[in-house]
Amino acid sequence: MRAPDPTTVPIEDRAALEALAVDLAQAAGALVLDERPDRTVVHHTKSTDLDVVTVMDTRSERLLRDRIAAVRPDDGILGEEDGHTSGSSGLTWVLDPIDGTVNYLYDLPAYAVSVAVVVGDPTVPGAWASVAGSVVNPRTGETFSAHAGGGARLATRGPGGPRHTADLAVSGAADLEGLLVATGFSYDREARVRQAATVAHLLPRVRDIRRMGAAALDLCHVAAGRVDAYYERGVSAWDVAAGVLLVTEAGGRVSGASPDSPPSGALVVAGGPAAHRALLEALAGA
CATH class of the missing domain: 3.40.190.80 (D-Maltodextrin-Binding Protein; domain 2)
Structure with a gap:
């Protein structure tokens, strides 16, 4: 199966979708960080007793879905908590409202909000390709983002300081x-x-x-x-x-x-x- 080509989406649209993904991920990240209770409790479990969901997982996904519906009502959405909603635009937003929920439960600083927009069917392996996306770690203040053909970036901001953006490059390790x-x-x-x-x-x-x-x-x-x-x-x-x-x-x-x-x-x-x-x-x- 050949994955669809994300560059069929015009480059200016890909850049705009990246900016929107950043805004969405940062908003959800602020929610889960600022409103995290002192003692986070398990809301329910999914596949096994170890696969936990918190109230903040569902609140974060609801925020993301509501904001996408407000600005891009024709796009589909696939979220970890609420499943797949089809759209008519050919684009689907793929959402992880809190990736690393167990870390979130224990207040370990390694959890994130992941937001991507893809062409094709994200429910079928190999049938989709990402057009743009962002991953935000609210505990570290790091925002990772990219769009197809446009490189990948990391934006960081210290307390009260200016935001700094750097291009990303993988390691050259070989052995x-x-x-x-x-x-x-x-x-x-x-x-x-x-x-x-x-x-x-x-x-x-x-x-x-x-x-x-x-x-x-x-x-x-x-x-x-x-x-x-x-x-x-x-x-x-x-x-x-x-x-x-x-x-x-x-x-x-x-x-x-x-x-x-x-x-x-x-x-x-x-x-x-x-x-x-x-x-x-x-x-x-x-």
């Missing part, structure tokens, strides 16, 4: 033994047994492994060269739609289990071109 690799684990306990075996296979062969608990941020860290590569099984489109674009626009590669397969719930592998290739080969041996 497997020198790679710092990020990964994540499933909420399914049986799947974790298999994932632990993969980690046991990789750990002696790479520089080290990091598990930070938010797939969108892991991909941002690849784009920024903070880690050399990333892999994970069990992710959904809302986890990666913005991050995949950030990595590719920063000069990296993202795929599934083979170089030409699309990222999917079966596997996502990302990195600089050489790191991506080395990690793919190592995972094949696992």
